[in-house]
Amino acid sequence: MFKIRKLGLKLLLFICLLGIANTIFPGTFSIFTSPEVVYAMEEESTNPILLDAIENIRIYSTYNYQTLNDTKLNQLSTGFYLPLTYGEVELTWEVDNQRIVLDENVQSITVSSVTGDVVIDVIEGRIVSLPNAFAGNDPFVLTATLFFGEESASAVYTGQLVPVMPDGFWEGAFFTFFRYLSLFVEGVVTTLLLSLAGTIIGFFLAMILVMLRLLKPSEMDSRFIRYAKVGLSTFSKVYVTVFRGTPMIVQAAFFWYGLGLFGNALLCGLFVVSINTTAYIAEILRGGIQSVDSGQTEASRSLGMSGLQTMRYVIFPQAIKNSMPAIGNEFVINIKDTSVLSIIGIFELFNQTRKIAGMHYRQLEAYFVVALIYLFLTYTVTKLLQAAEKKLDMPIQELKSSN
Amino acid sequence: MEPIIKIVNLKKSFSNNEVLKGINLEIHQGEVLSVIGSSGSGKSTLLRCINLLEISNSGEIWFENERLTDNKINLNRLRAKMGMVFQSFNLFNNLNVLQNCMLAPMKVLGVSKEDAIRNGLKNLEAVGMKDFAYQNPKKLSGGQKQRVAIARALCMNPEILLFDEPTSALDPEMVGEVLEVMKQLAEKGMTMIVVTHEMSFAKEVSTRVIFMDQGIVLEENDPQSIFTNPREERTKAFLKRILS
């Protein structure tokens, strides 16, 4: 039992460390990295007209006529149209994958471009079959040969066919979960990182904030100290009121879109969670301090300990212990509430799910899966915290010689 | 000989409620002063003023030739020389028994950890609690807690010990063990002020008794005289009520 608890905590820590490492050294851990962009060209000609054509050839989706160049070829599950001409350049196409058939019939389609709608001649690349649900992506190579007078050149496009999502709800949900596991894990790591680091940072800031709140001017202080104490205590009060009284989503938008803090959305998000949590934990700690019997303070003061020493060695340890369940709860709340940081473009679990949901245009399954993942996280963390609390039930801390 | 504590015309009010109405008192080295009186007469307030847990409104308190009522005084240094034992023990819940005894000596007096342990164990032994040194105070009985609280106060080597009804919160069968410890301290010459409802203790152990009534010291005498032959009517009434 004991060992399992320890293991759980270590695992949590490990995932978070991995996440931090991944943020600092992107790409070190393959499960967190998306595939490389798969758009490539081969140029053997120096003819500017051919080069221009290679630059500008567009492949269009049969689904919505959008261009598929760049990353979208890499997530292909619909057919596509291949242009037969580009200005005076003529094109022929080849594909190396059995699942794709290039139709001989020439069709005319209307696509929009900067100069307005244009009609172009295309052939259709039809997808005969998609890889089955749990197979990996199926890579393919499209080769275009470009002719211009005597000269020719070729352009090579690589892409991947993605499996189809099965029709049924449960099948779809399983598919979503397993197929995008690494994306979900990536989201979970970011979410845990934000909420855990945010809670820990918030905890330490809250300790300072609550200290300020408890400053009381006494008759022995000089005038300046008295004003300083009142000022700091008021600041603490106002801080709590402001950050508890405004939604985190607004705070996030304010600090990121408004102030562009840190120039890095993830750091800005961590900042927002931390300062938000600070306000809540400060209130928790204040309650915890007030719940410590005043006799403890009197006993400590009667032994000659200063107000600060009394705080540090007697009141705070007890207040923190009393507050632990509520602080743990704050962590659990943060796991859920960091989802609002998706609005500043952080790919935490919720935003990651939005991305996944968009890939197959199947919202229900994706959000069902993520609901379960959130539930799993909050439940596990709650249980781990309960176990940890039990273990800490008798915290006799070490006394150190130094002051 | 100079008194350890000298109180001159001490007054203390809580808003409109004047609790101490001019107390005059002297305590000398080695004395055991019992403070008796009915509830609300200001006994606790007097002790708390001496220990500066309450700030008095007027009057003077002298402790070893320093005026405690002076604004510039270093409270902590002086409090360190006065031990206080509370009715509700007030052991530090976050520390074990021995650590309760070590904290203040280390943090206030700057004693080394080794010395704090040695001194802590010595004083715990003196109150018969050495075997419980590593226990959580919550697991002790009331009498044991109070003995630890006394040991904790002794670890600061105080000049004087203040007791505020140290046995009032105890089950009757535990009163004896605490009084016994206090008696031993008195025999070793510790100066003590004891607010108590234990008349037997006041009679047998203390060297002097004061009877407080409505914020003043109404009667002051040696225990023998005050118990057998009280001068004031109100003292008589109080003793009659409490001894019957």
Ligand SMILES: Nc1ncnc2c1ncn2[C@@H]1O[C@H](COP(=O)(O)OP(=O)(O)OP(=O)(O)O)[C@@H](O)[C@H]1O
């Ligand atoms: N902190 C306080 N604020 C307001 N009033 C107080 C405070 N402490 C004590 N008092 C009042 O002062 C009066 C004397 O209280 P005190 O505790 O000194 O009495 P006591 O003689 O110790 O009584 P007891 O035997 O019940 O302990 C009481 O009327 C009490 O209500």
Ligand SMILES: [Mg+2]
């Ligand atoms: Mg009292």
